[in-house]
Amino acid sequence: MMLVLVALGTAWGQTLTVKGQVTDGADGSEIIGCTVQLKGTQQVTFTDQYGKYSIEAKKGETLIFSYIAYKKEERVVRSEKLDVKLQQEDYELAECVVVGYGSSRKAARTGSTRPIKVTGALSKSKIAFTAPVITYEHANAEEYGSINENAFKQVGDAPLSTFSIDVDAASYSNMRRFINKGELPPTDAIRTEELVNYFSYDYPKPMGNDPVKFSIEAGACPWNTAHRLVRIGLKAKEIPSENLPASNLVFLIDVSGSMWGPNRLDLVKSSLKLLVNNLRDKDKVAIVTYAGRAGVNLESTPGSDKQKIREAIDELTASGSTAGGEGILLAYKMAKKNFMADGNNRIILCSDGDFNVGVSSAEGLEKLVEAERKSGVYLTVLGYGMGNYKDKKFQTLAEKGNGNHAYIDNMQEANRVLVNEFGSTLHTVAKDVKLQVEFNPSLVQAYRLIGYESRLLKDEDFNNDAKDAGDLGAGHTVTAFYEVVPVGVKNTYVGKVDDLKYQKNKKPSTVQTTGSNELLTVKLRYKDPDKSTSKKLELPFIDSKWDKESGDFLFASAVAMYGQLLRESEFKGDATYEKVIDLAKQGLNNDDKGYRREFIRLVEATKGLERK
Template structure:
């Protein structure tokens, strides 16, 4: 009797459920294409989400998508800078046209969904803005402490010496935090990397030198009685087809911490972008590491792109992280296939969480310092969140004569690995150092903005054994000095009591000219051991006739100081940053500068909270 009773109950429940469900609801795989109304171009990375669920996908390189749904479901199509659309599923085919909206650019697109379809076979065409969904908390990220540069008195310290830095990882990481609805930790904000995320219109090198120096000076936006000096470097540009042969080793972290759409899946899509742009003469090998390291693909010609992509597709995450063993094996394979005069480089893709074998920062530094003598360079691409070890990866890139980028979405991968391939992958000048001498007749005190981890001793400038930064083809580097002019009253300069036992020597300026400072630069050829020197001077006519790029770059510098809550932020505000950045927009073909303004607006809202 009991069995019969429960059978009746179950049948009744099933009947009730069937009566509630719409008669027209049928499972269907919906396919379609998303395009832009303005010009008909396909939209890559558009979010396609089943309303009321976390099930969704992204459009691929052709603007196409495929998603399993039921007839009657509502699909939500969202894309930064476009008006969100909702469409009801009526058949297996659903094309959508999105319209751009200036107002939508102000919105933060932070969507939590499960990616159902991965973006595959990504081509080299320009990728529009695509944000990877972020849902996790950030419990154990690690950043090196930054002790901010203060003002230095010219009479005591007339020289400022540092290694250049072309990394931009802090910018992508900062963007990831803001898009998640959080202000980044202060030590995650390296102001020089925010500034150097953008390329500026500097004069190109002429003659034999691979680098040219540009300087300008104007009023300091956050402290108008101070002057702001911009020093810009531009590396020689080389057309992609003329770049030397590349001998690349993809070193991929496939440990358990790399599991997920924002980690290994994004690594795969990123590297496919690079593979699509390889020439037949270029070669790629693949090394992976988790509990141990192994070679997944021997060095393969760029003509066999499908073979390389297939090897990438087969990668799966799991296990611990023997990063040191992976680095050793990658260098071994790079040396085995070394191309004299070529671009011999390891591209490390990881979250930086090494926990097996050689894993300490000092041990890894020694390993990298030893291996860089072979002429193999190291590029470090950071992925993921939650256990991201930024400090460790920054050091690896510095010691490996390479660069460091943080990949938070497919657009950033396209920027780093396609649009700036030469700058990212091919070095034209290594061990690049700057030394600035200030004129005490014009300058009372100065402060270098950022570059705290790149400071050098003054004597290091002429020491060719001292390692410094590298510049890739077409790279630009920017450094700002905030200057307190001679005779200006300022608490920042500080005061010291007169000495009791000795009298300081009086400095007699050799010239009362308008020369503010002298910039000296040293560099080596990529395969050279001896440095060469370049020198220019900067005069200050006390005017404020600065370039459009000066306005924008100084807005970014102000933003970095505000995010860090700097002791020297002066009158900086988010509104002042936005206004200054808008006056410096200039040419913004890829929308990076407008995106910056949107990020400042997000930070402003979060800071109010």
């Protein structure tokens, strides 16, 4: 009997590699980014793009499956295969206040009201209703900055093109959120360069003393084959996570009433816990929150005390108005109080951007952040929420705060930004990175920069070290595209101007050229993170016109074409969604995490949508 019991106990405690798939209990669709945790431990994994997971566990131990807006499930491990179906959470409506012949719904813990539809019998005398069916109408209060798309420029008039790099990718995940709910995004929500830069590309790594290296490639323009498409790619040096400098982080969290709900504060809390799980003992975290006023919820705490940090995050609830400006000032104060001279000092702001108390305008916030960034503290902005998202303010904060901007639409995206790309998101290796391209008028008659409209610089700004520009994180890649009209090709995009009356016209044909066979030259300036003087790199490019484009080139150009279709660009030529899909499928060579295949599925879903 004793031998049998011992044998059974040994079998029950056997370590297994448990694998399975997590799906929606209603429609069977896979759930991407679901948290799978071994109960009572810090052992965590997430489901992939197919809803599948793998985790080590012993027979008899319990796995916890949790995902925003779904009921948490606990399952005992009995074999190596464990599939789980999650049921959606039932959220109750907040208090309904009847007003005359209609009603309004108190917005959760804000004290404000929003209109709802009410169907049912209303009584004039008693102001009451029976058997109502209430439907909440989500008012769309999202804000996007207006984008005036870059046009073609004549090389004879403007031989130089100068801009600051942009490492943000918020526009892509925001776009994905719209497509996944069956809507086309607003045209001004699409920043084509951010769609392209959502993906990583296999660029040559820097090998010398410079922390950045750039390369150039050209091919036929897929939406106008008479034109050439030039791709400039930057690659920052990679630093293993364990070798990254210590981080002094301040989580600045919006806990106002507008942040209530599963895709807002609940998602913020789950996202930050992913980052906390990857903190090292030498890292520190403080938590500042703001609603009607700002306050410190957690003093700077070492990464070794993860449980204390998690508990502080769990205690957060949403209520009140939004004093975002006050919160930003307090967060900078905390970051400077615990400043690490040789470390990564950074504020991570999590909000929907709905600031309504104190400094709240984009212009006011810009001045506030510009004054504080000289302290050496960077500002990362993570956007959350639907229907109330203030994209314009976040763009301003990220650009002026020497930081980056991401939109978190689900746990998969949170894992990508805060875990998979931790170094590139949070550690800067080169600051104030600028690019300047000079085109050869003997080979190029006109060009246009695709995207980067908010990052354009004056030509003289390139050599001005006082001019702020974008920063580059460890291991990050940056891509920029130019559409080029070769000499001899009919140009219908640049209009003619009447001859001048009081001076002779300078015609392109009179421009004296050097006879070089180079299509263009790219110059790059950057500063080391702790320096104020820039360094310059330069690379000329000869277009061989072999048109043996790399898989990365084909995929990135497909994304650029998709962005122009979503923007309804006047320069989209003969672009179609079918061409985007065909081109993207030729560039699936670098897709370990499935992001490129997900892009193709998004394009396929876009074809049947109409703009509302």
